[in-house]
Amino acid sequence: MKELNAYSKPAYGFSNTPFGECLIAFSDDGICALTFPEDRESGLLELERRFQNIKFTYDNYKAEKYVRQIFELKEMPELYLIGTPFQISIWEALQQIPKGKTSTYAKIAEVIGRPKAVRAVGSAIGANPIAFLIPCHRVLRTDGGLGGFRWGLEIKKKMLDWEIK
DNA sequence: ATAAAGGCCACCC
DNA sequence: GGGTGGCCTTTAT
Structure with missing residues (x-):
């Protein structure tokens, strides 16, 4: 690390x-x-x-x-990711989700080539240290549920709404 | 080394 | 809706 x-x-x-x-x-x-x-x-x-x-x-x-x-300017600053290789691969995958779009925990597992590791993906997303910039709020459950959010589901909802407009 | 705990999912009832 | 078992990584014993 x-x-x-x-x-x-x-x-x-x-x-x-x-x-x-x-x-x-x-x-x-x-x-x-x-x-x-x-x-x-x-x-x-x-x-x-x-x-x-x-x-x-x-x-x-x-x-x-x-x-x-x-x-305000909506510019992306440089990020410095610190984590295990598994976590970093997931955090990088999250950054590929376009603004205003969503994905699912299972799809992310698919993208990184570990389709069985869905649960571990959830854990790794929960360990995301950089809210919003690494858009963990764009990941929902396969069944359409909101899933979790480390800092409270209210904020997750707000972020999703905010990006849509 | 091993156990326990997760932002999950599919499958059952 | 609610419960169970399997899956995989991390962290704490």
Whole structure:
């Protein structure tokens, strides 16, 4: 698993989005996390748990700038994916789902060539560290159900609605 | 090493 | 609608 090195200047900040306040973390290598925590403290705890031994500094100026870029200018920043090969293959597959379209957990399993690994796909999608930019909200159940969403199904619905217009 | 826990699915009732 | 068994990866014992 690739690590952020000491020279990549990892930092984080909070900023408001159409879906509530987000926690965004990044380094010179790109965005490594975008989450919608219940509160700032739990968001930070989760960040530290996930990227252990990486010390993020607080840089809300850059955080705000990224968020404007993403949600107002609608530009795609560079991403920095950290995960197992299996997870990364899935996160990359998710990025192929066009905006406003949806897929299913089973189809993603098919795309990455592991048709039996549907359940593991669900787990890997649940482990997605970069909400919205890695569009895990576009993945629904085969039976049409909404499936799950790490930060609450309300946000998943909002994201889907927001993209349609 | 092994167990337990998942954002699932097909199949049954 | 609800329950079961199988599937595969990750994380925690």
